[in-house]
Amino acid sequence: MTPAILTDLTKCIGCLACASACKEINGLPVDDGAGELSATTWAAVETRAGVHIRRQCMHCLDPACVSVCPVGALQKTEEGPVIYDAARCIGCRYCMIGCPFGMPKYEWDNPLPKVQKCIMCYQKRLSEGKEPACTAACPTGATIFGDRDELIHEAQHRIDDHPDRYVDHVYGLEEAGGTSVLYLAGQPFETLGFNTGIQGDPYPALTWAILNKVPNVVTLGGVLMCGFWWLTNRKNEITRIEVEASHSPETESDTTQNGGGES
Numbered sequence: 001m002t003p004a005i006l007t008d009l010t011k012c013i014g015c016l017a018c019a020s021a022c023k024e025i026n027g028l029p030v031d032d033g034a035g036e037l038s039a040t041t042w043a044a045v046e047t048r049a050g051v052h053i054r055r056q057c058m059h060c061l062d063p064a065c066v067s068v069c070p071v072g073a074l075q076k077t078e079e080g081p082v083i084y085d086a087a088r089c090i091g092c093r094y095c096m097i098g099c100p101f102g103m104p105k106y107e108w109d110n111p112l113p114k115v116q117k118c119i120m121c122y123q124k125r126l127s128e129g130k131e132p133a134c135t136a137a138c139p140t141g142a143t144i145f146g147d148r149d150e151l152i153h154e155a156q157h158r159i160d161d162h163p164d165r166y167v168d169h170v171y172g173l174e175e176a177g178g179t180s181v182l183y184l185a186g187q188p189f190e191t192l193g194f195n196t197g198i199q200g201d202p203y204p205a206l207t208w209a210i211l212n213k214v215p216n217v218v219t220l221g222g223v224l225m226c227g228f229w230w231l232t233n234r235k236n237e238i239t240r241i242e243v244e245a246s247h248s249p250e251t252e253s254d255t256t257q258n259g260g261g262e263s
Contacts, residue, residue: 002061003080003126004148004180005135006155007054009192010165011142012045014052019043021137022056025124039107039116043134049191054143056134057082057103057118058172059180060202065095065104067204073115074104079127080148080180081120089115100176100198120180148180155184177202 019034022043029040037044037055044055063082066074073089076082095104095115107113121132130136131145138144144151155170171189172179175198183189190196 002148004151005143005145006151006182007143008184009051009053010186011140012052012054013140014045014047016045017137017139018054018134018143019045021133025121025133037105039105042118048193049187051187051192053192056181058101059120060176061178062202062204064098064203068094068098081122083119083122084115086114100203151182155182158184174200
């Protein structure tokens, strides 16, 4: 089983029960609102084009944030969720740059800042066989928890049964190689602020394609640097020889004799 969440935006009433449940179980402050994701809001509900839109980490099947983290602070668990180990984090924020969904957030105002995001209640609920707090709190069934394959089947079943209600697309099915958080909507996803330009291939593949060229770049750079070093030292050597030659006894004698002849 691959744990996943399906959010049907046509059923969301914007009650913020999911956001409140997330804050409560994770000990996050409740006085900063829940309209957008931040270091202290891991589940948010915003309203756009008259639609209440629940936001959270997408928990990619092959997460870019994990692939770019140089110290393993972000890890993809066998169960599915992408979790974070603050003790390992060095604050490089590569994960924020690498995530195509822009999900990791940084504690800019904290003297000892950490990267923060939804971890799908991995330690406090999933490890105990329970569903995430956000899906358990939803009063309308707008966001449900289950096996990813079963949720995909359910999503496609809803689209087939109500083509007039849903856009014919399950967001997260293929984006970035697939995610564990899926969406259904009644309006085009780009209208609702979703990044629809995300490619279908996993983003770590792009990372590796770039890193795979690094040895060649390093080798070429090393050759060029050696070339510059040789030219610089060759020039210095020639200058040294010329200076020594100009101060040699023979050169000084010739200069004296020439000077004496002219006088």
